[in-house]
Amino acid sequence: MSDLPRTDAAGLRARLDALADRGRAHIEGARRRRGLAAAVKRLLPMLLVVPVLVFGIQVTQMLHGTARWDVNGWVVLGVMGLFAAAWMLGEHLLFDRAAPSRRAALGLFDTEGRFADRLNAADAFLDEPAPGAFMQAAIEDAEAFVQQANTVRLPAQAATFPPASDVLRYVGAALLLCLFVGLVGEPTTAGLATVDEGAITADADGARDSGAPPPPNDPVRDPTPKAADPETERPRDGSSDAKEMKRAPAELDEDAKKTEGRTSAGQASDAESTSGANDARGAPTNQGPSAKSGKKKKPKATKKPLDKKPAEAKKQEPKQMDADPSGSTSGRGSSKGSNKNPVKTDWKSKDQVDPDEEDEIEDDEEVEDEESESEARGGMQPNLRDRKPPVSRDLTIGFGNQPSPDANGRGGPSEQKKSRGTASLVLGVPIPDRVKGQPNPGKTKVTQERVEPRRETAKPVAAGARTPRSTPIGRVAEPSFAPWMRDLIRSYFLTLRSKAPTKRSP
Amino acid sequence: MTTKKPTAAQAKKAAKEFQQTYTAIRDEVCKAMVGQEPVIEGVLTALLAGGHVLLEGVPGLGKTLLVRSLGEAVDLEFSRIQFTPDMMPADIIGTQVLVERKGGGHEVRFQQGPLVANLVLADEINRATPKTQSALLEAMQEQQISVGTDRIDLDPPYCVMATQNPVEQEGTYPLPEAQLDRFLFKLVVGYPEEHEYHEILGRTVGADDVTLEAVSSGKQIMAMRKVARQVPVPEHVQGYAVHLVMGTQPGSPYAPGTVNANVALGSSPRGAQGLMLAGKVKALLAGRFAVSSDDVKAAALDVLRHRVMVNFQGQSEGITPDDIVKAVVQHVKPPVEAEATA
Numbered sequence: 001m002s003d004l005p006r007t008d009a010a011g012l013r014a015r016l017d018a019l020a021d022r023g024r025a026h027i028e029g030a031r032r033r034r035g036l037a038a039a040v041k042r043l044l045p046m047l048l049v050v051p052v053l054v055f056g057i058q059v060t061q062m063l064h065g066t067a068r069w070d071v072n073g074w075v076v077l078g079v080m081g082l083f084a085a086a087w088m089l090g091e092h093l094l095f096d097r098a099a100p101s102r103r104a105a106l107g108l109f110d111t112e113g114r115f116a117d118r119l120n121a122a123d124a125f126l127d128e129p130a131p132g133a134f135m136q137a138a139i140e141d142a143e144a145f146v147q148q149a150n151t152v153r154l155p156a157q158a159a160t161f162p163p164a165s166d167v168l169r170y171v172g173a174a175l176l177l178c179l180f181v182g183l184v185g186e187p188t189t190a191g192l193a194t195v196d197e198g199a200i201t202a203d204a205d206g207a208r209d210s211g212a213p214p215p216p217n218d219p220v221r222d223p224t225p226k227a228a229d230p231e232t233e234r235p236r237d238g239s240s241d242a243k244e245m246k247r248a249p250a251e252l253d254e255d256a257k258k259t260e261g262r263t264s265a266g267q268a269s270d271a272e273s274t275s276g277a278n279d280a281r282g283a284p285t286n287q288g289p290s291a292k293s294g295k296k297k298k299p300k301a302t303k304k305p306l307d308k309k310p311a312e313a314k315k316q317e318p319k320q321m322d323a324d325p326s327g328s329t330s331g332r333g334s335s336k337g338s339n340k341n342p343v344k345t346d347w348k349s350k351d352q353v354d355p356d357e358e359d360e361i362e363d364d365e366e367v368e369d370e371e372s373e374s375e376a377r378g379g380m381q382p383n384l385r386d387r388k389p390p391v392s393r394d395l396t397i398g399f400g401n402q403p404s405p406d407a408n409g410r411g412g413p414s415e416q417k418k419s420r421g422t423a424s425l426v427l428g429v430p431i432p433d434r435v436k437g438q439p440n441p442g443k444t445k446v447t448q449e450r451v452e453p454r455r456e457t458a459k460p461v462a463a464g465a466r467t468p469r470s471t472p473i474g475r476v477a478e479p480s481f482a483p484w485m486r487d488l489i490r491s492y493f494l495t496l497r498s499k500a501p502t503k504r505s506p
Numbered sequence: 507m508t509t510k511k512p513t514a515a516q517a518k519k520a521a522k523e524f525q526q527t528y529t530a531i532r533d534e535v536c537k538a539m540v541g542q543e544p545v546i547e548g549v550l551t552a553l554l555a556g557g558h559v560l561l562e563g564v565p566g567l568g569k570t571l572l573v574r575s576l577g578e579a580v581d582l583e584f585s586r587i588q589f590t591p592d593m594m595p596a597d598i599i600g601t602q603v604l605v606e607r608k609g610g611g612h613e614v615r616f617q618q619g620p621l622v623a624n625l626v627l628a629d630e631i632n633r634a635t636p637k638t639q640s641a642l643l644e645a646m647q648e649q650q651i652s653v654g655t656d657r658i659d660l661d662p663p664y665c666v667m668a669t670q671n672p673v674e675q676e677g678t679y680p681l682p683e684a685q686l687d688r689f690l691f692k693l694v695v696g697y698p699e700e701h702e703y704h705e706i707l708g709r710t711v712g713a714d715d716v717t718l719e720a721v722s723s724g725k726q727i728m729a730m731r732k733v734a735r736q737v738p739v740p741e742h743v744q745g746y747a748v749h750l751v752m753g754t755q756p757g758s759p760y761a762p763g764t765v766n767a768n769v770a771l772g773s774s775p776r777g778a779q780g781l782m783l784a785g786k787v788k789a790l791l792a793g794r795f796a797v798s799s800d801d802v803k804a805a806a807l808d809v810l811r812h813r814v815m816v817n818f819q820g821q822s823e824g825i826t827p828d829d830i831v832k833a834v835v836q837h838v839k840p841p842v843e844a845e846a847t848a
Contacts, residue, residue: 103742104845111843118794121743125738133513134521137514137518138796141795493822
C-alpha cells in the first residue's frame with residue numbers, strides 16, 4: 001500500500017464490503033428460489049406415490065382374490081396432501097444455507113457490470129502484504145468501478161420452476177388416481193354382493209324351471225355361483241358391471257318365464273311329475289341344464305346391454321317355437337322312451353348329444369383357440385381363462401357332510417347320503433364367459449414363388465461429346481479416411497458399444 | 507544498495523506504452539496483410555508473451571506474408587525455411603564447413619543455418635522428417651543450438667512461426683506431441699471475406715509496392731515481454747486456468763463427458779502456462795492491470811487446441827480438438843460464476 005493511502009484502502013475495502021453484502025443477499029435469495037423450484041420439481045412425481053401405492057395394493061388384492069381394501073378417495077387425497085407437506089418440510093430442512101463467499105458476491109457485480117474481474121482482483125490484492133506496482137494499479141483502477149457497481153442493478157435470477165403443463169399433468173394424474181382408487185374401492189363389495197345374489201336367484205329360477213325342489217344350500221349346485229367367481233375377480237369398472245350384474249337375475253327370470261310358456265303343453269305331463277323315480281332320474285339331469293343355462297345365459301346378461309335382449313329374445317322365440325313345438329317335444333320324449341330325459345327342457349344333456357354334433361366341435365375349436373392364443377402371446381402371459389375353480393368332486397347331495405336339518409326319514413329332505421347313478425356322473429363344469437376369436441391378427445401366410453432368372457437386354461448408351469464444365473468445381477475436400485474406411489470404423493465402434501456400453505461421466 | 511520499487515504510476519505508464527507499441531506494430535503489419543485480424547493479434551500476442559506459433563491453413567492465405575511483415579515491422583532478423591522430406595537437421599541448424607584461412611591453410615568453421623535468427627518461419631513444417639522436426643525442439647524451448655560440443659545462444663527475442671497445410675496429408679509427418687506442446691498458440695488461418703478480396707487485389711496486383719517501416723525493435727519487444735510478465739493474476743483466475751487445463755484431461759473431475767469418451771491425451775501444465783501468459787498480454791491490451799477470467803477464456807482455444815489428442819473413437823466420430831476445447835470451455839465455469847449460480 002505504498003501508493004495508495006491507508007484511508008483510501010480502508011474506504012475501498014468498506015465499499016467492497018457493502019457490495020459483498022448486497023451480492024450475498026442477492027445470491028441467497030436466488031438460491032432459495034432455485035431450491036424451491038427444484039423441490040417442486042422433485043415433488044411432482046412423488047405426488048403419484050400415494051395413490052399408486054393404494055392402487056397397487058388394490059390390484060394385488062384383486063389378483064390374489066383376497067378381501068379388497070376399500071379406501072375413500074378423499075382419504076387418499078388427504079394422505080397425499082400430508083405427504084406433499086412432509087416432503088416440502090424435508091426439502092426446507094435439508095436446504096443448504098451456507099452463506100455465499102465474498103468472492104462470489106463481488107463476482108456477481110463483475111459479471112453484471114462487465115468489470116472483467118476488477119472488483120475481485122482489487123479485493124484480492126488489498127489483502128496482499130506487499131502488493132506490486134501492477135497490483136496497486138489494479139486497486140486504483142477498481143476505485144471507479146466500485147462507484148459504478150453501486151448503480152448496477154442485479155437482475156432477478158429466475159428460478160426454473162417446472163412448466164405449468166407438467167404441474168397440471170402430475171397433479172391431474174394424482175387426482176385422477178385418487179378418484180379412481182375411491183371408485184374402485186367403494187362399489188367393489190356391493191358388486192360382489194350383487195353378483196352372489198344374482199347367481200343365487202338365477203339358480204333358484206333354474207331349479208324352479210326343472211321342477212326340482214331347490215334345497216337351501218345344494219353343494220352340487222355350488223359350481224354355478226363358483227363359476228361366476230373368476231369373472232367377479234377380474235378387474236372392472238365397478239359401477240357399470242355391478243349394475244349389469246344386478247340386471248342378470250331379472251333377465252334370467254324373463255327367460256325362465258319364456259321357457260315355462262313355451263313348454264307349457266309338453267311339460268304338462270312329464271316335467272311337473274314329482275314322483276320319486278322321476279326325482280331320481282330327473283334331478284341330476286336338471287342339475288346339468290340348470291348349470292348350463294346359468295353358464296350360457298349369464299354371459300349374455302353381463303356382456304350384452306339390456307335393450308338388445310328383448311329384441312333378440314323376440315327373434316329367437318318364433319324359431320324355437322317352430323323347432324321345438326311343445327307337442328313335438330312330448331312326442332319325441334315318448335318315442336325315445338324318455339328314460340334319459342324325462343323332463344322337457346330346451347337343452348340337451350351330455351348323454352343325449354351325438355359325438356359329431358356342434359357342441360363337441362365347438363369345444364375342440366375352443367381348445368385350439370386357447371392354444372393358438374397362448375402361442376400368440378408367446379407363452380409369456382398365463383391364460384386367465386384357465387383360472388377356473390377346480391371341478392367339484394363332491395358326490396354328496398344335501399348339505400355336504402352335514403345332515404339335513406329337515407330330514408325325518410320319510411322321504412323329502414333326507415339325511416346325508418351318497419349319490420348314485422346318473423347324478424354322480426354329470427359334472428357341473430362351469431364354462432366361463434368368453435368371446436370367441438383370436439386376440440391377434442392370426443398367422444401370416446407367406447407364399448414363396450419360384451421364378452427362374454431371365455435374361456434381359458439393355459439398350460446401348462449413345463456416347464456423346466463431353467461439354468466443358470460450366471461452373472467451377474470449387475474446393476474438393478479431401479477426407480482423411482476413405483468412405484469405406486469410415487463406414488468400417490463406424491460400424492466397428494457401433495458394434496463395440498452395443499456389446500459393452502462404456503460408462504461416461506456427464 | 508536499495509532498489510526503488512516501481513509504483514502504480516510507472517505500471518500504468520508501462521502498460522500504456524505496451525498498448526501503443528502493440529497498436530503500432532499491428533497497424534504496420536496490416537498495411538501488407540489484409541484482414542485476418544484475429545491471426546495477426548494472435549501472432550503478436552505470442553510474440554509479446556514469448557511463445558511460438560503454429561499457423562494452420564491452406565496455401566495462399568498469406569501466412570508467409572504475415573510473418574515476413576511482422577519481421578519488417580519489428581525490425582527483427584527474419585529467416586524462412588521451406589521444409590521438405592529430404593531435409594536434414596544440419597540444413598536448418600548449420601554445419602561445419604572447411605574454409606580457407608587468410609594466411610593459408612584450412613580450418614573447419616561452423617556455418618550457421620537459417621534457424622539462427624529472431625523470427626523463423628518454418629514453412630510446411632509437417633513435410634520434414636521427425637529427425638529434422640526434432641532439431642527445432644532445443645531452439646524453441648532452450649533458445650540455443652548445440653552442434654557437437656559447441657553451443658550457440660540464439661539472440662532474443664526468438665520466435666518460431668511454423669505453418670502446416672491441413673489438407674495435403676500424403677507424405678507428411680504430423681508433428682509429435684512433444685513438439686506441438688512447445689507452440690504457445692495454434693492459429694487457424696481461414697479464407698478472407700469478400701470485401702477483403704478486393705483489397706488484396708488492389709494492393710498486390712497494382713503497380714505500387716507496399717513498403718513497411720520498422721516501428722519497434724527487438725529490445726522493445728523484450729521490454730514488453732518483461733512488462734507482460736509483471737501483470738498479476740488473481741487466485742480465482744489462476745484456478746480457472748488450471749480447471750480448464752484439467753478439463754481437457756480424460757478422467758479429471760473437470761472433464762466433460764465428451765473429453766472422457768474422445769480424448770486420448772489432454773493438455774500438459776504448459777497449457778496452463780500458456781493461458782496465463784496469453785491472458786496477461788490480453789489484459790494489458792484491454793487496459794487492465796490484472797488478468798481476468800475473460801482473458802483466459804479468450805485464449806483457451808488457441809492455447810489448448812493443439813495440446814489435445816483425440817482418440818481413435820473420436821476421430822471416427824469426426825470430433826476435432828476444437829470441439830473438445832469448446833466443450834471444455836462451456837463445461838468449466840469460472841469459480842466465481844460457478845459459486846454464484848450454485
